[in-house]
Amino acid sequence: MNEDLDLSYHYDNAEVTLNVSLGKEFTDGNLFFGDMRQVPVSETECTEIEHRVTEGLLHRGQHMHGALPISCGQRWNLIIWMRASQERNKLCPMCNRRPSLVEGDGFADGFTKHPEAQQNDSCALT
Numbered sequence: 001m002n003e004d005l006d007l008s009y010h011y012d013n014a015e016v017t018l019n020v021s022l023g024k025e026f027t028d029g030n031l032f033f034g035d036m037r038q039v040p041v042s043e044t045e046c047t048e049i050e051h052r053v054t055e056g057l058l059h060r061g062q063h064m065h066g067a068l069p070i071s072c073g074q075r076w077n078l079i080i081w082m083r084a085s086q087e088r089n090k091l092c093p094m095c096n097r098r099p100s101l102v103e104g105d106g107f108a109d110g111f112t113k114h115p116e117a118q119q120n121d122s123c124a125l126t
């Protein structure tokens with residue numbers, strides 16, 4: 001299997017991302033984080049984060065990041081991209097514009113037509 005050995009600098013199509021290190025045996029392959037997406041790369045200093053097997057890293061989807069190449073072995077990570085409809089309905093995290101919705105199948109990247117219908121009124125302060 002020729003799977004990814006590294007991952008270039010990017011932001012996620014998610015409001016928040018969870019990245020859990022599952023193993024297996026590998027060398028190198030640290031994650032690196034820069035700044036939020038709006039900050040020019042030329043003004044960014046990246047920080048490397050080592051994987052700790054069984055531990056997870058929670059980060060904002062707009063926080064620019066990537067993965068350095070592994071030099072040997074296999075690295076398995078569980079990535080959970082979490083989308084918050086109420087946030088992305090206001091501003092698309094990918095194009096940074098107010099979304100104009102078109103009909104789509106399935107979860108349609110988490111955009112919703114009637115955000116008010118999703119509010120949990122039982123938690124509202126009265």
Ligand SMILES: O=C(O)CCC(=O)C(=O)O
Pocket residue numbers: 007012019031065066067077079
């Ligand atoms: O390779 C990794 O652990 C990072 C994965 C990642 O950032 C992504 O899939 O969005």
Ligand SMILES: [Fe+2]
Pocket residue numbers: 010011012017065
């Ligand atoms: Fe990512």
